Amino acid sequence: MRRLLYACLGLIAAPAFAQNIQNNPGSNHGNKFEQLGTVLPTPNEYRTASGAPGPKYWQQRADYDIKCELDEEKLRLTGSETVTYFNNSPDQLTYLWLQLDENEHSSENNANYQDASTIGKETVDLAVSRMEESKNDNGVNIVKLTDALGKPLKYTVNKTMMRVDLPAPLKPGQKYVLKIDWNYKITDRMKEGGRGGYEFFAEDGNHLFTMAQWYPRLCVYSDFQGWQNHQFTGRGEFALTFGNFKVQMTVPADHVIGSTGECLNYQQVLTPAQLARWQKAQTAKDVVEIVNLAEAKAAEKNKSKAKKTWIYKADNVRDFAWTSSRKFVWDAIPATVEGKKIMCMSFYGKEAYGLYRPYSSKAVAHTIKSYSKFSIPYPYPVAQSVEAANGMEYPMICFNYGRTAPDGTYSEQTKYGMLGVIIHEVGHNFFPMIINSDERQWSWMDEGLNTFVEYLTEELWDNKFPSRRGPAAYITDYMKLPKDQLEPIMTNSENIIQFGPNAYSKPATGLNILRETVMGRELFDYAFKEYARRWAFKHPTPADLFRTLEDASGEDLDWFWRGWFYSTDATDIAIDTVRYLRPEFSEPSNNNASGTKKTKLAKPQVNAFEDLSKIRNREDKNIVFEVDRDTTLRDFYWRYARGLEPYDSTTYEVPATSNVTKADDEVKKNFENKHVYEIAFSNKGGLVMPIIVEFTFTDGSQEVDRIPAQIWRKNESKVTKVYVKNKEVKSIKLDPMKETADINEANNTWGTIAEPSKFQLFKYKQNTRGQSTGITPMQKAQEKSKEKKAF
Incomplete structure (x- = not known):
């Protein structure tokens, strides 16, 4: 989701740090290079160690048949739904949990996740009114x-959740x-916030409704979490x-509806x-x-009192949203993905025309x-963009922003902001509407993955597209913040202070670094498509993503997940020293004139003490040692170890x-004209990354060397x-191309x-290797034996 947020008055929340176990x-x-085995969940028959769904993977299903009526005059939505819930799990369920997201606006049943607040010397009425305790439910x-037979069911509403x-x-x-x-009661989302609601246009007296998270919806019951009934904040x-x-x-x-799915009765409406x-x-x-x-424009002026019913059908979707207004212009163009036609449509008022x-x-x-190129082919028949001064996504439909000035002109910022939000929200059809991660638990799996592919898509729209989320250089201001203002990406969304950088920019940037700098495009793109293919229409977790990218690429990336996703370390690699050396050729220093050295013979190699096993083996009458069974195995050193051959302490x-x-x-020909440089690097930021070194030579030419991050594995501080x-x-x-998000370029040059x-x-x-050299006890013993025989 990308949307405009009203300014908060000094809201502060405490950071919550994800676990980053270190063994040393x-x-x-x-x-830094320790495997994530102690952090990731244990693979099982539902989710394999490769990151793929297991042989007994399962997920639930919920079908909906809904009838609803929009009362524009009273600003109320009334509905009746029949839900058919399929228990595909191996568990018996004694209750069901449903989401009541509109309780976000309830004074009695909101999630009660309050933030601290302050008020300055100057503020606006909207900000103050939001601090007042609401009296309306x-x-x-x-x-x-x-x-199904009409028999009442017992239920309990707990804030934004309902247990049946x-x-x-x-x-x-x-x-x-x-x-x-x-x-x-439908809320004014322009004043009260929220995903769904209405916008009122005072100049023509009309409403634009975005009906999102509008019906009681089944929570997910999964193999890795059970019921996902965390409150909606x-x-x-x-x-x-x-x-x-x-x-x-x-x-x-006179309203026009855009909706998830395909309309079944265009001929009637x-x-x-x-x-x-x-x-x-x-x-x-x-x-x-x-x-x-x-x-x-004509509909805006001549408001109808009559009613019409639009009927839509959508298969294999996780949600359903719609929009309704008499203000809408509606346009369409077909697109083809792998031979399949998709109707691409937009709904917008005259203000955005x-x-x-x-x-x-x-x-x-x-x-x-x-x-579709970077993940899976788009599977649905339609994709829609609705201008609603918003930024939010649902299957096949999303709400975006982008309006012109009254004279029809617009700024470059508005244009690219509009294009960016359309690409972002339409892209959410893939992440998480199809590759269906848990947004409430791991916002980055939704926003971060989508922002990454948004960046790739923006770059394919126009080579001069002013993308801000994806290039490594743009995340450094965030990563250099004090640690008490940061939290790992693997942090629950409710506890994040810098939500945009943490959930959107940093994970998107990390994936881009993997693609461009660590893995290379070919390996990364193959592995990322494999993740999308494996988990389309399923419920992936972070471990499934991490494991799949490694499994499909053959790259050990645990160091990257540990540093980029589980810690708040930053990249700050410095050049400490550069030594410039030229070779000279002379005699080795140990080749002195006499060519000799003084040494003593080695003592017998026997253990400093006899351990219990040796003693017990010797006392066990059933054990016959091989050197006792076959005495031909008894050589000089068998006797030497037992003192049967004396030790010679002479210095030779x-x-x-x-x-x-x-x-x-x-050797001189090969090396006399070589220039040797020893560069000392230090890791001041804590995050291990590849070291990218650009050399500029005295003749003006340049050369780049890319050192893999694994160079830090034996010393994470200095290499x-x-x-x-x-x-x-x-x-x-x-890092001449600013690929690694280095937060301090001042120490990057020499x-x-x-x-x-x-x-x-x-x-x-x-x-x-292994050849005996020098003087040995056996050699000296033989020499002495020969001397004795000579006499």
């Missing part, structure tokens, strides 16, 4: 709740039907169960001219106005085609040996790297390379 917290290694009125107690346990494989009659959005919908909406006869335009739009090459501007008419439906088409002078020798002509170059380096710079110092370079003389 007192050390400079063994933490504008929540959901449950008029009647029964089973079942007369008998609902067993695995069974279904249950309940009927609910309800109503509520207005921020954390929702988790919902897939099902089929049939909805009948009775509204003023549209004029013959509008129906003909709708049919023309099915094969049009450009946008067609089904309800044109002149018709919308100058922007929405040329851009909106085409932006919808571009979005579903781009997201022996030839000095070395694995290096003076460089020959070939050095030696480079051998054919040319002299003039300057060195880290502009003055000191005069070179010398280092000795020798030729390596290969030794054979």
